[in-house]
Amino acid sequence: MNKADYYRLLGLKAGASVDEIKASYRRLARQYHPDINRQDRQAHEKFIQIHEAYKFLLAASAQSEQVASQNSAAAQGQPSKPKVTTRKEPKFQENPQLSEVERKLKQQSYLNLLELLKSQRFPRAIALVEGLAQRIPYDPEIRQWQAIAYQRWARQLIAEKQLEKARVYLKKALRTDPHNRTLWEEVKRDFHTIEQVFK
Numbered sequence: 001m002n003k004a005d006y007y008r009l010l011g012l013k014a015g016a017s018v019d020e021i022k023a024s025y026r027r028l029a030r031q032y033h034p035d036i037n038r039q040d041r042q043a044h045e046k047f048i049q050i051h052e053a054y055k056f057l058l059a060a061s062a063q064s065e066q067v068a069s070q071n072s073a074a075a076q077g078q079p080s081k082p083k084v085t086t087r088k089e090p091k092f093q094e095n096p097q098l099s100e101v102e103r104k105l106k107q108q109s110y111l112n113l114l115e116l117l118k119s120q121r122f123p124r125a126i127a128l129v130e131g132l133a134q135r136i137p138y139d140p141e142i143r144q145w146q147a148i149a150y151q152r153w154a155r156q157l158i159a160e161k162q163l164e165k166a167r168v169y170l171k172k173a174l175r176t177d178p179h180n181r182t183l184w185e186e187v188k189r190d191f192h193t194i195e196q197v198f199k
Contacts, residue, residue: 003060006053018061025054034159035193044159095139102136113145122153147177155190163194 007014010024028050030036037043098106109132116125129146136142150173157166170187177183 003056006056009049009053010057012057016057018058021054021057021061025050029054034155035189038159038193038197041159095141097138098136106132106136106139106142110145113149117149117152120156122149122156125149126153144177144180144183147173147180147183150176151183151186151190154187158190158193158197161197163197166190166194 004014007016010016010021010028012020012024016024029047032043032047032050034044034047037047109128113125113128116122116128126146126149129142129149133139133142133146150169154166154169154173157163157169170190173183174187
């Protein structure tokens with residue numbers, strides 16, 4: 001999708017303000033939230049697209065504001081920092097235990113994992129991150145990715161009404177990364193969804 005598609009997805013005109021982007025996102029997120037549309041897979045997909053559009057447009061707005069600020073500084077005769085356009089590498093937690101080979105493996109695996117999660121190929125994502133965790137067992141960030149993959153797969157299983165299997169993966173997620181508060185909140189929400197289905 002391009003920028004215009006993202007604006008259309010949020011029902012906005014090109015160049016909408018940050019406040020308009022946020023307001024539109026909140027409205028649409030409530031409308032298509034998976035907790036409200038448990039049976040509707042298309043609503044779940046739409047929710048993911050809306051979230052992606054929101055993140056993209058917020059980042060683009062922040063970049064536009066930075067450029068405008070630099071232009072304003074230049075117009076007032078103040079020196080501005082030159083803009084260097086380089087491909088952003090993903091930022092990882094520093095782990096001095098990693099060799100250069102392991103660092104590169106981690107980086108490439110992370111990019112592959114993102115693609116697999118985005119395309120909802122959860123079993124392959126889990127296989128990838130479990131293999132990485134075996135190869136680099138002393139990296140807490142990789143355990144975090146592993147737990148997230150388990151939780152995302154569990155959420156998909158809930159949508160497919162495979163509730164017992166979903167429970168197994170939610171528990172695995174918590175065992176893998178027990179100190180992640182955000183993960184605990186997500187898993188708690190997923191268990192609540194399972195309880196609602198059983199009612």
